[in-house]
Amino acid sequence: MSAQPRFFAPLARLLHWVMALMIIAMLFIGAGLAASVSERHEWLLHLHKPLGIAILALVIVRLVVRFSTRQPPLPADLPLWQVLAAKASHLVLYGLMLVLPLLGWAMISAAGDPVMLSSSVQLPALVAANAPLFALLRRAHGFLAYVLFFTVLAHLAAALFHGWIRRDGVLQSMTGRDAGAD
Amino acid sequence: MVDHSSPPRPPLSTASLIARLAGIGAVVAVVAGAFAYVNGTLDPQRLRPKTLVNALETNNGVHPGFRRNHAKGVCVAGYFESSAEARAYSSAQVFSEARTPVIGRFALPSGNPYAPDSSVPIRSFAVQFSQANGQQWRTGMNSMPVFPVGTPEAFYQMLKAGAPDPATGKPNPANMPAFFAAHPETAAFLAWVKTAKPSASYATQSYNGINAFYLINAEGKRQAVRWGVVPQSQDGAGDVAPSDSDFLQTDLVQRLTAGPLRWQLNMTLANPGDPVDDASKAWSGEHKVLNAGTLVLQSSQPQADGDCRDINFDPLILPSGIEASSDPLLAARSAAYASSYLRRAGEVSPLHSAPQESKP
Numbered sequence: 013m014s015a016q017p018r019f020f021a022p023l024a025r026l027l028h029w030v031m032a033l034m035i036i037a038m039l040f041i042g043a044g045l046a047a048s049v050s051e052r053h054e055w056l057l058h059l060h061k062p063l064g065i066a067i068l069a070l071v072i073v074r075l076v077v078r079f080s081t082r083q084p085p086l087p088a089d090l091p092l093w094q095v096l097a098a099k100a101s102h103l104v105l106y107g108l109m110l111v112l113p114l115l116g117w118a119m120i121s122a123a124g125d126p127v128m129l130s131s132s133v134q135l136p137a138l139v140a141a142n143a144p145l146f147a148l149l150r151r152a153h154g155f156l157a158y159v160l161f162f163t164v165l166a167h168l169a170a171a172l173f174h175g176w177i178r179r180d181g182v183l184q185s186m187t188g189r190d191a192g193a194d
Numbered sequence: 195m196v197d198h199s200s201p202p203r204p205p206l207s208t209a210s211l212i213a214r215l216a217g218i219g220a221v222v223a224v225v226a227g228a229f230a231y232v233n234g235t236l237d238p239q240r241l242r243p244k245t246l247v248n249a250l251e252t253n254n255g256v257h258p259g260f261r262r263n264h265a266k267g268v269c270v271a272g273y274f275e276s277s278a279e280a281r282a283y284s285s286a287q288v289f290s291e292a293r294t295p296v297i298g299r300f301a302l303p304s305g306n307p308y309a310p311d312s313s314v315p316i317r318s319f320a321v322q323f324s325q326a327n328g329q330q331w332r333t334g335m336n337s338m339p340v341f342p343v344g345t346p347e348a349f350y351q352m353l354k355a356g357a358p359d360p361a362t363g364k365p366n367p368a369n370m371p372a373f374f375a376a377h378p379e380t381a382a383f384l385a386w387v388k389t390a391k392p393s394a395s396y397a398t399q400s401y402n403g404i405n406a407f408y409l410i411n412a413e414g415k416r417q418a419v420r421w422g423v424v425p426q427s428q429d430g431a432g433d434v435a436p437s438d439s440d441f442l443q444t445d446l447v448q449r450l451t452a453g454p455l456r457w458q459l460n461m462t463l464a465n466p467g468d469p470v471d472d473a474s475k476a477w478s479g480e481h482k483v484l485n486a487g488t489l490v491l492q493s494s495q496p497q498a499d500g501d502c503r504d505i506n507f508d509p510l511i512l513p514s515g516i517e518a519s520s521d522p523l524l525a526a527r528s529a530a531y532a533s534s535y536l537r538r539a540g541e542v543s544p545l546h547s548a549p550q551e552s553k554p
Binding site for chain 2: 036039040043044045046047048049050051052053054123124125126128131132134141142143144146147148150151161165168169172173176177178179180
């Protein structure tokens with residue numbers, strides 16, 4: 013049996029960092045547009061929709077890559093609660109990357125609005141127009157976006173904890189830099 | 195199991211450990227702080243969609259299920275028949291197809307769904323054109339030719355001037371004149387109010403889009419316009435608004451029983467120098483006006499269960515071929531309507547059981 017990999021596959025690392033930038037940008041764009049009545053509201057909204065669909069497409073590719081490549085194992089001496097927290101947070105991250113764009117798409121559909129990605133690109137409605145359903149989906153979209161933001165923050169703090177405190181190679185498994193070069 | 199990923203690690207000194215933990219804390223604090231600024235938590239002075247909708251609720255009371263502004267209204271349906279005149283200016287399908295179905299809503303500009311029809315001289319007309327290609331054009335029009343103010347900030351100040359004084363339950367009568375005095379841009383609107391005669395019918399009223407937009411043609415050429423609809427029905431010589439509180443809806447239903455009602459959709463082309471970013475300013479002088487087609491209304495429904503009830507007449511839902519101008523009120527209307535829509539969409543049932551008769 014071959015040795016366990018120390019790094020994530022190059023494509024997995026590329027997807028991780030590209031999507032990290034997109035998701036953080038997306039969270040700020042969403043929070044900004046929900047709290048603005050200025051022209052920012054409009055151009056942030058015009059960024060938010062195509063970016064959300066791009067994230068939805070990429071997370072599907074990413075899940076395929078995730079299950080078709082080998083993952084570096086967590087350090088053997090990692091306490092059980094940290095192992096569980098790592099696994100649970102990754103489940104939440106992947107789940108919300110998938111669910112949030114779908115909620116956004118569905119809520120626009122439920123409002124009876126055309127789902128426009130640009131002035132002419134239109135997606136089909138995911139659900140029929142239904143105002144109470146819109147209210148539910150819109151609130152879920154906002155609430156789960158905050159859950160994602162706090163999970164991303166915890167993920168960032170944990171990555172730095174591995175890199176700066178434990179120095180156990182977990183951060184390097186995603187940066188691709190050799191631990192010895194630190 | 196062999197531990198591959200943990201090379202030997204010299205223990206950190208206490209000082210180094212504290213510095214590194216502080217570093218992690220600082221990174222997290224910077225990201226969280228930036229987020230709290232962007233979402234408005236650390237920027238409480240910012241005008242937000244909910245600030246405007248809260249102000250409307252303060253002034254009018256909360257009426258669950260109803261729009262927070264233009265709360266009293268009636269649904270209508272019909273179609274738009276395009277003329278050839280707008281086709282050279284806009285590639286929107288609504289101008290190339292012979293007929294496009296429309297759903298509309300006539301309303302009074304107040305957040306009180308029980309306001310008597312005679313309480314305001316303004317009437318509004320919102321329309322959704324549903325193009326065959328799935329794109330939509332929504333517009334909210336009003337009977338005045340200009341908006342009182344040009345910015346969302348000034349609109350918010352105007353709402354605050356009309357807010358009830360907690361001591362008396364009524365707005366301080368000195369506030370609104372003081373607001374108008376401090377906002378000279380309201381002059382055009384105030385001049386119109388002085389001469390405005392409330393129409394005796396929704397059907398005999400002109401309605402203006404007020405904000406400027408761009409028509410974009412197939413070559414990508416942009417033409418700034420303001421649009422509006424002009425009725426083919428006219429008030430009779432002696433017609434005055436009756437004093438009962440729901441005459442507008444009663445009259446509309448009666449007229450539609452007798453036959454369809456028609457408006458001409460006009461596109462006023464901006465001259466060089468006309469402001470396209472200030473809805474408080476009129477476009478004066480000679481203008482080329484396109485007759486874009488005829489809006490024909492055939493039926494009405496009560497808003498409690500009519501097709502217009504669940505439509506957010508967001509003025510930035512536009513088809514390809516029509517684009518927003520830089521008028522700051524457009525983004526503010528879009529953002530505030532979305533907030534109002536979310537509130538009332540979660541409250542639909544109360545509207546069904548709401549009393550339909552007016553209360554003073």
